[in-house]
Amino acid sequence: MxxxxxxxxxxxxxxxxxxxxxxxxxxxxxxxxxxxxxxxxxxxxxxxxxxxxxxxxxxxxxxxxxxxxxxxxxxxxxxxxxxxxxxxxxxxxxxxxxxxxxxxxxxxxxxxxxxxxxxxxxxxxxxxxxxxxxxxxxxxxxxxxxxxxxxxxxxxxxxxxxxxxxxxxxxxxxxxxxxxxxxxxxxxxxxxxxxxxxxxxxxxxxxxxxxxxxxxxxxxxxxxxxxxxxxxxxxxxxxxxxxxxxxxxxxWRGVHYLGVGPSAHSFNGHSRQYNVAHNKKYIDALKQDQVPFEVEELTLADQANDHLLTTLRTSWGCDLHKLEQDFKYSIREAHAGYLQELQGKGLAIIKNEVLYLTDKGKLLADQITLELFIEKVEKA
Structure with a gap:
């Protein structure tokens, strides 16, 4: 898919x-x-x-x-x-x-x-x-x-x-x-x-x-x-x-996609590609059978942060078990105090291994996500 x-x-x-x-x-x-x-x-x-x-x-x-x-x-x-x-x-x-x-x-x-x-x-x-x-x-x-x-x-x-x-x-x-x-x-x-x-x-x-x-x-x-x-x-x-x-x-589910056209992005799970944001440069390159893009290889930390950034905005929430299994990172260990604070203030709930933002928490989604971002995840 x-x-x-x-x-x-x-x-x-x-x-x-x-x-x-x-x-x-x-x-x-x-x-x-x-x-x-x-x-x-x-x-x-x-x-x-x-x-x-x-x-x-x-x-x-x-x-x-x-x-x-x-x-x-x-x-x-x-x-x-x-x-x-x-x-x-x-x-x-x-x-x-x-x-x-x-x-x-x-x-x-x-x-x-x-x-x-x-x-x-x-x-x-x-x-x-x-x-x-x-x-x-x-x-x-x-x-x-x-x-x-x-x-x-x-x-x-x-x-x-x-x-x-x-x-x-x-x-x-x-x-x-x-x-x-x-x-x-x-x-x-x-x-x-x-x-x-x-x-x-x-x-x-x-x-x-x-x-x-x-x-x-x-x-x-x-x-x-x-x-x-x-x-x-x-x-x-x-x-x-x-x-x-x-x-x-x-x-938001992390499905792979191909982006074509100037400034379009692509994602295949382990990297992102960014096409040049310039119409003439884009057209001129394609006339030479070249696709003008830059590639960003995603570290395990990048992938974990992407998962946080996208899923916390959704009704299906952030799967904490997936974070631990796929990205070797436990929010519950790294941010135990902050998670307790979020739940105490009615900004988030954890149910069946999934972290959800409440309506009140959605107002602060960007701020909360940044607090949960991780700088580095060691590979298994």
Whole structure:
């Protein structure tokens, strides 16, 4: 079981919060698709014959690809890899791209799961973030996607956006639930240094809400999701029963994946590969039949930390026995006092050899994980 991720590094506009790799110039799009095809050909042995269960078009804005480009990429994958009959094929899309005609083209190309970047249903918030779509388009595109036959739709929302109170967040959630989508990914606004918001913050032009304001919105999110029958299977991800993202779930379970395209990452259990985050350098290298990446060999400590980082964010928790058996590391010995503190404060529980964060603990997930990280694990 494995996955394939394709990074499509083009956007119409630069969102003020985004630090992913992309370009707003489409001049290299056709060459980029050909370069990605060539990378797939050159790296067809990376997954070592494992069945591909998921294909994920991320970015950037993959909905900028046309039907022929999508069909070429998917046909290449199916010709080079063993693809499961029930493969989940996700495409990230912006609402302004999803016309009824475009939706039909996506269906015809083979996309069976849509991830729509709504971010908000409030016009001024969309303008603040420099999104390319309107609030009306946020509503319309989901309804059009459902009418086009998409029965597995996830939408993205952002909370912790500057506002005088929580009323707009309550409205966003109410609108989300009214749409009847199967999945939602909800992220706290993060101010990254190399973004417009980051630069504005440095100059005093932008001020993010304080941690308490954002935490209150997260707590509202958890309450509302539970009331509407959504399961929280990862800190930021919620689904109706049976609609977990297989692709993202596999990331958190440590399943191997191949990442193609500029800035894409790959993982095979013992190493990670990082493609160059530069469109022209990527294309030029592939024209010479070279894949421009760096490799990081993972030590046992790295693998243990990865296990902690991913599983503590999920509903299935961190398997302490697996840490001890596979990575020769016992959290219970190294952090006995801290684990007792976490449980005493209601931040975590240990049940059947598994460490889980409580709802209260999920607010501090990054901090807790860093405390449990290990600097070195000796090989057996």
């Amino acid at each position: 494995a996955g394939i991720y394709l990074h499509i590094p083009f956007c119409k506009k630069a969102c003020h919060y985004c630090d992913f790799h992309f370009s707003t110039s489409m001049g290299l799009k056709e060459e980029m698709v050909q370069a990605i095809v060539r990378e797939l050909e050159l790296r067809q042995d990376y997954l070592q014959g494992q069945h591909v269960q998921t294909v994920y078009f991320g970015g950037g804005t993959p909905s900028l690809l046309n039907q022929q480009e999508l069909q070429l990429l998917l046909a290449t994958i199916k010709s080079l890899f063993i693809v499961s009959d029930d493969v989940e094929i996700t495409l990230e899309a912006n609402p302004d791209d999803l016309t009824p005609q475009k939706l039909q083209e996506l269906r015809a190309a083979g996309i069976n799961r849509l991830s729509i970047g709504l971010q908000s249903f409030h016009g001024p918030h969309l303008q603040l973030m420099n999104r390319a779509h309107t609030a009306a388009e946020s509503l319309r595109c989901v309804q059009d996607a459902q009418a086009a036959g998409f029965g597995n739709i996830t939408v993205d929302l952002i909370y912790g956006i500057p506002a005088p109170d929580h009323s707009l967040w309550h409205q966003d959630l109410a609108t989300l639930f009214s749409l009847g989508v199967q999945h939602a990914s909800c992220y706290a606004l993060t101010i990254e240094p190399d973004t417009v918001f980051g630069r504005w913050s440095t100059k005093g032009k932008f001020k993010a809400p304080d941690d308490e304001f954002t935490a209150q919105q997260f707590e509202t999110l958890l309450e509302q999701m539970q009331q509407h029958g959504f399961e929280q299977y990862e800190i930021s991800n919620f689904c109706q029963p049976g609609y977990e993202s297989k692709h993202n779930g596999n990331y």
